[in-house]
Amino acid sequence: MGDPKEGWIGIYWNKTVQKWVWSGGDIVTYHNDLDLQNDGLVLLQSTADNVYWTVNGWQWKNGGEKHSFFCFDLTVVQEEKTWEEALEHCRKNNGHLTSLLSVTENLLATNEIQQSSIRERVWIGLRYLGDSWMWVNGAPLEYDAWSQGGDQDRQCPMKRRCGALTKEGVWESWDCQEKLSFICY
Structure with missing residues (x-):
């Protein structure tokens, strides 16, 4: 199709x-x-x-045409947890911290947090391990939404090894021990 x-x-x-x-x-x-x-x-x-x-x-x-489609079921959890606690919560209840593999998925997740009472950012399933950023579900990091020239810590993070999505749709690196809301899928 x-x-x-x-x-x-x-x-x-x-x-x-x-x-x-x-x-x-x-x-x-x-x-x-x-x-x-x-x-x-x-x-x-x-x-x-x-x-x-x-x-x-x-x-x-035209909506009458037949095409493939994107289906993306997200759950915004407004409780604040560390990245590891958020990951565990998602695994117990919904599956995973969300992976944002395309512009479309990033926009859908951004729209979800804009419609919620989230203050600034949420954890996503992005983690810096070894020498690269990767998704917790194993998907390759082919798309990214890092701020242009903004978050330089993402290049070689010391403590900021976990990924967050802002209400503006930008990814940021954060200390995994910070407590943020998060998105499961």
């Missing part, structure tokens, strides 16, 4: 509220350079009512 790196991402035009929304009901706040706020979308809405992800960014598509 097509390239697994492409697919529906769950954004559609809601005719009732006249806005682009996520399939979970939240209004879309990030739009990947697509003009979601333009008043001139009447023609577009009659021809394309959903958003499709490709390696080149988001595209408009």
Whole structure:
């Protein structure tokens, strides 16, 4: 059914509220350079009512077309724990601390924490071991969202060996003993 790196991402035009929304009901706040706020979308809405992800960014598509899709079930846990405690909590209840393997997954996780009462950042399943960053589920680190020139500690962290996601969608390295909220999947 097509390239697994492409697919529906769950954004559609809601005719009732006249806005682009996520399939979970939240209004879309990030739009990947697509003009979601333009008043001139009447023609577009009659021809394309959903958003499709490709390696080149988001595209408009008609919802009647058949394509692969991304399904991402996240649980934001607002209780604050160390990274290890968060990992254990996720394993006992939901599976893993989340891995963010693409722009789409990073955006979905960012949207989840923006909709919560999280103050600044949450633990994700990213850990510095040996001489590299890796995901706790074993997935390769092919995509990253480190701040541009910001978090230099990630290059060779001393104590900051655990990854966190900010409300702005940026990854940061943090001391694993800090207590933060976290995201399980």
